[in-house]
Amino acid sequence: MQSMTENDLATTDNDLECVQVRKHFGSVRAVDDVSFEIPKGSFFSILGPSGCGKTTLMRMIAGFESPTSGDIRIKGNSVIGTPPNKRNVKMVFQHLALFPMMNVYENIAYGLRCAGVSKEVIRTKVHDVLERISLPDVANREISQLSGGQKQRIAIARCMVLDPDVLLLDEPLGALDLKLREAMKIELKLLQHQFDTTFVYITHDQSEALVMSDNVAIMNQGKFVQIGTPQELYHNPSAAFVAGFVGDTNRWAGKVTRVENGAVEVATEAGLTMRGSVRGTGTPAVGDTVSAFVRPEFISAEKTGASDKPVDPAHNVINGKVDSILFNGANSRVLVRDGAGELIEADVVLTGSTQDLKPKDNVTLSWSPEQTMCFKA
Structure with missing residues (x-):
């Protein structure tokens, strides 16, 4: 409509x-x-x-x-x-x-x-x-x-x-x-x-x-x-306000370091580098400030070193430490601190390699760049 x-x-x-x-x-x-x-x-x-x-x-x-x-x-x-x-x-x-x-x-x-x-x-x-x-x-x-x-x-x-x-x-x-x-x-x-x-x-x-x-x-x-x-x-939010207001989401502010075919690479203020897709109006240029969003359900969390399967090299990857776990039945919310102390939320099913996940465990977070929504500031 x-x-x-x-x-x-x-x-x-x-x-x-x-x-x-x-x-x-x-x-x-x-x-x-x-x-x-x-x-x-x-x-x-x-x-x-x-x-x-x-x-x-x-x-x-x-x-x-x-x-x-x-x-x-x-x-x-x-x-x-x-x-x-x-x-x-x-x-x-x-x-x-x-x-x-x-x-x-x-x-x-x-x-x-x-x-x-x-x-x-x-x-x-x-x-x-x-x-x-x-x-x-x-x-x-x-x-x-x-x-x-x-x-x-x-x-x-x-x-x-x-x-x-x-x-x-x-x-x-x-x-x-x-x-x-x-x-x-x-x-x-x-x-x-x-x-x-x-x-x-x-x-x-x-x-x-x-x-x-x-x-x-x-x-x-x-x-x-x-x-x-x-x-x-x-x-498909059309603006950063909608992305941040509708649903739960992780948000980072950063500057664009690379632009290619509707995708951008962003260096965040917390020192992370991630790739994402351009949303909303206006394609950012290198050096522009953007807001990047990713929803918790799109982030995969694994105990660091627990899986023999390598992380997809095309994915965004962040290593961190479990801060706390919010139990919610089949799907639980894991709060992870990255190396800069930033809090990242991920939804996980507590089975297999994550069933005994607990605070202070080292974890690897990963998600597809397509799931990172980037809006020009």
């Missing part, structure tokens, strides 16, 4: 479109020229660090803030100047905002009652949406009697009973404990398929965005840095 121009967007048929949207607070550009489209029935996440502008963007889509310039379209129609209650957009907040003085039925029915819907239609719609979220028997329960996951589903049901074109979710898993949060990632994805409604989800938690989303926008300093599928962002 690519950012679009105003002319492109004029011919599309999407649930949500933003065209060159900006929001300035004095001299602060909270949202700076953001354009994107979301096709019907998509799960779209906006992922970025705190303060990057994602909540401001969502508030503009919902109608709680007005853009300084640009256009926002729901189903192809501009909603600039349309108040929140007149937009067919609903929002689930981080703390859910369920009414504690009302039971489940009354919470879900509230929006329909405000819209003047008859009692018979309300009853049918509420019971239908409770069936769809797999909670058909909780209509008469008090909110205080629900688990965290049930409250989450009721908050979504309260929105979905109104048949919105777009459902906005503002970090709704942030208040849940870790185990429930992991379960709700799957639950939210299943609910989105069940309702076939466009979900727009904002978060600073990359695991949430990568697990649930069809497409993810990486946002930083008010701008979208890259939009793509989770796989594209992870394996």
